[in-house]
Amino acid sequence: MVITSTTYSCYITCGFWFLPFHQYPFTFSAIEMASKPETEHPKQAFGWAARDTSGVLSPFKFSRRETGEKDVAFKVLFCGICHSDLHMAKNEWGSTTYPVVPGHEVAGEVTEVGSKVKNIKVGDRVGVGCMVGSCHSCQSCGEDLENYCSKMIQTYSSKNVDGTITYGGYSDTMVVDEHFIVRIPDALSLDAAAPLLCAGITVYSPMKHFGFDKPGLHIGVVGLGGLGHMAVKFAKAFGVKVTVVSTSPNKKKEAIERLGADSFVVSREQDQMKAVMGTFDGIIDTVSALHPLMPLLGLLKNNGKLVMVGAPEKPLEFPVFSLIVGRKTIGGSMIGGMKETQEMIDFAAKHGVKPDIEVVPVDYVNTAMERLVKADVKYRFVIDIGNTMKASS
Numbered sequence: 001m002v003i004t005s006t007t008y009s010c011y012i013t014c015g016f017w018f019l020p021f022h023q024y025p026f027t028f029s030a031i032e033m034a035s036k037p038e039t040e041h042p043k044q045a046f047g048w049a050a051r052d053t054s055g056v057l058s059p060f061k062f063s064r065r066e067t068g069e070k071d072v073a074f075k076v077l078f079c080g081i082c083h084s085d086l087h088m089a090k091n092e093w094g095s096t097t098y099p100v101v102p103g104h105e106v107a108g109e110v111t112e113v114g115s116k117v118k119n120i121k122v123g124d125r126v127g128v129g130c131m132v133g134s135c136h137s138c139q140s141c142g143e144d145l146e147n148y149c150s151k152m153i154q155t156y157s158s159k160n161v162d163g164t165i166t167y168g169g170y171s172d173t174m175v176v177d178e179h180f181i182v183r184i185p186d187a188l189s190l191d192a193a194a195p196l197l198c199a200g201i202t203v204y205s206p207m208k209h210f211g212f213d214k215p216g217l218h219i220g221v222v223g224l225g226g227l228g229h230m231a232v233k234f235a236k237a238f239g240v241k242v243t244v245v246s247t248s249p250n251k252k253k254e255a256i257e258r259l260g261a262d263s264f265v266v267s268r269e270q271d272q273m274k275a276v277m278g279t280f281d282g283i284i285d286t287v288s289a290l291h292p293l294m295p296l297l298g299l300l301k302n303n304g305k306l307v308m309v310g311a312p313e314k315p316l317e318f319p320v321f322s323l324i325v326g327r328k329t330i331g332g333s334m335i336g337g338m339k340e341t342q343e344m345i346d347f348a349a350k351h352g353v354k355p356d357i358e359v360v361p362v363d364y365v366n367t368a369m370e371r372l373v374k375a376d377v378k379y380r381f382v383i384d385i386g387n388t389m390k391a392s393s
Contacts, residue, residue: 037060037061037062037063037099037167038061038062038063039063040063040164041063041064041065041066041164042063042065042066043063043064043065043066043073043173043175044061044063044064045061045062045063045064045167045171045172045173046059046060046061046062046171046172046389046390046391047059047060047062047101047167047168047170047171047172047389048060048101048170048171048362048365048389049062049098049099049100049101049167049170050089050090050096050098050099050100050102051098051099052098053090053091054090055086055089055090055369056089056366057089057102057170057365057366057369060099060101061391062099062101062167062171064167064173064174064175065162065175066175067112067113067114067175068114068175068177069114069115069116069117070114070116070117070177070178070179071113071114071117071175071176071177071178072110072112072113072114072117072120072126072175072176072177072178072181073110073111073112073113073173073174073175074108074109074110074111074126074173074174074176075108075109075111075172075173075386076106076107076108076169076171076172076173076174076385076386076389077107077108077109077190077384077385077386078106078107078108078190078191078193078194078359078382078383078384078385078386079103079105079106079107079168079169079170079194079382079383079385080103080105080106080194080195080197080198080199080357080380080381080382080383081102081103081105081365081368081369081372081380081381081382081383082102082104082105082195082198082199082226083226083288083372084102084104084198085102085103085104085168085170085369086369086372086373088100088102088156088157089102089369095157096157097157097165100156100157100167100168101156101167101168101169101170101171102156102157102168102169102170103155103156103168103169103170103171103383104128104129104130104131104154104155104156104168104169104197104198105127105129105169105194105195105196105197105198105199105382106127106128106129106155106168106169106174106194106197107125107126107127107184107190107191107193107194107197108125108126108127108174108190108385108386109123109124109125109126110122110123110124110125110126111173113178114178117178118178119178119183120178120181120183124183125183125184125186125190125193126181126182126183126184127181127182127184127190127193127194127196127197127345128155128169128174128176128180128181128182128197129155129180129182129197129198129201129335129341130147130154130155130197130198130335131146131147131152131153131154131155131180131335132153132154132155132158132160132166132176132177132180133151133152133153133160133161133177133180134146134149134151134152134153135149135150135151136179138150138151143337144337144338144339144340145337146179146180146337146338147334147335147336147337148334148337153166154166155168155169156168156169169385170362170365170383170385171385171389172385172389172391179338180338182197182338182341182342182345183342183345184345184349185345185346185349185350186349187349187350187352188345188348188349188354189354191357191359191382191384192354192355192357192382193345193348194382195226195230195355195357195380195382196230196344196345196348196353196354196355197341197345198335199226199227199230199355199380200230200234200344200345200348200353200355201335201336201340201341201344202227202230202309202333202334202335202336203227203230203231203234203284203286203309204230204234204336204340204344204347205333205335205336205340205344206284206307206309206331206332206333207219207231207234207235207238207284208340209333210282210305210307210331210333211282212235212238212240212281212282212284212305212307213238213240214238214240215238215239215240216239216240216241217240217241217281217282218240218241218242218243218279218280218281219235219240219241219242219243219280219281219282219283219284220242220243220244220245220276220280220282220283220284220296220299221235221242221243221244221245221261221283221284221286222244222245222246222267222283222284222285222286222287222291222296223245223246223285223286223287223310224244224246224248224251224254224255224259225286225375225379226355226377226379226380227286227309227310228244228284228286229259229355229356229378229379230353230355230379231284231286232244232255232259232260232261233259233260233353233354233355234348234353235284236260236261237347237351237352237353241262242260242261242262242263243261243262243263243264243265243276243280244259244261244263244264244265245265245267245283245296245299246264246265246266246267247266247267247268248266249266249269251264252264252266254378258356263276267291267295273295273298273299276299277298277299278298278299278300278301279299279301280299280300280301280304281300281301281304281305282300282304282305282306282307283296283299283300283304283305283306283307284307284309285306285307285308285309285310286309286310287310287312288310288311288312289312290312290313290314290316291312291316292316292318293306293316293317293318293322293330294318294319294322297318297322297323297328297330298322300326300328301326302326302327302328303326303327303328303329304326304328304329305328305329305330305331306328306329306330306331307330307331307332307333308330308331308332308333309332309333309334311332355379355380356378356379356380357379357380357381357382358377358378358380358381358382359381359382359383359384360381360382360383360384361383361384361387361388362383362384362385362388362389363388365383368381368383
């Protein structure tokens with residue numbers, strides 16, 4: 001059997017999908033900008049953008065729309081660097097519209113609200129994740145699953161309702177529909193809150209949906225990076241037993257002593273894998289590289305679930321017999337709806353669940369991208385927009 005994730009031609013590497021050309025409800029020739037980015041809207045804005053497939057980011061002047069009656073305008077203070085930002089900057093998924101201002105882990109402070117905004121006021125601490133719009137009328141939207149709406153508008157490099165292209169959080173300001181604003185509790189610092197809006201919800205949502213949040217369960221987390229370390233932290237907050245499965249034996253001390261995992265298994269060591277066969281109630285697989293699934297299915301108990309939140313560029317193969325024996329399931333998940341994202345960040349604040357971050361100035365962003373390729377970060381870069389994003393950069 002071959003898993004193709006409904007044959008998407010671009011993939012998650014740290015939490016969020018960017019749709020391929022053929023799945024957008026418009027053609028890219030139809031969304032070419034009729035005017036320059038700095039003049040198409042009335043509000044001047046400043047950010048860092050990539051202009052070609054080199055992926056190199058540099059200062060960029062553009063504009064934001066006026067604050068509409070249901071809009072929230074805010075100054076961006078922090079923005080996480082997601083692996084998707086790297087792929088999009090280089091157009092590695094074939095869906096980038098240049099210039100692209102990345103960033104969908106955005107946190108800041110409200111500066112203006114529209115006349116019909118009900119739950120947000122000036123001065124509030126807020127965030128924006130991977131989406132800024134949806135149709136509000138389909139079944140997915142009706143079930144608070146805007147992330148699965150076929151007309152979902154992504155936070156950057158996506159077509160907005162007015163036909164212009166969205167720009168993300170590597171910028172000084174944003175204007176977003178109130179429905180897609182997340183309120184950040186005072187117990188969370190804004191720099192730590194930012195990565196939760198992608199990496200956090202990407203692992204929280206499937207753990208809740210597939211029932212991995214029940215105390216006493218034994219959950220495996222495959223891969224220990226930006227997503228994996230958040231999966232460990234949320235799992236421990238849920239009260240479940242956590243075993244990290246990794247190809248890197250040098251991550252054992254980190255996983256257990258720093259992140260709180262109960263045990264650690266090196267997937268390349270057959271004796272270690274054999275020792276935990278049939279002991280996991282569920283597995284969150286965060287790996288985006290090609291890797292065998294059959295050994296992971298062998299770790300599951302009867303009725304166990306293997307949930308994919310990272311997706312390799314090429315299809316994964318496994319013998320279907322490994323599912324039949326034990327009535328096991330393979331599933332997938334993509335971020336979460338707005339109601340669940342607010343629930344996630346409230347839970348994180350209440351239980352002290354925070355990502356491990358490295359805060360960097362905006363002029364370090366290209367170096368950060370180079371380090372990200374090498375997995376040289378523990379475990380998320382966050383750009384200090386508020387103190388280092390200057391229009392004169």
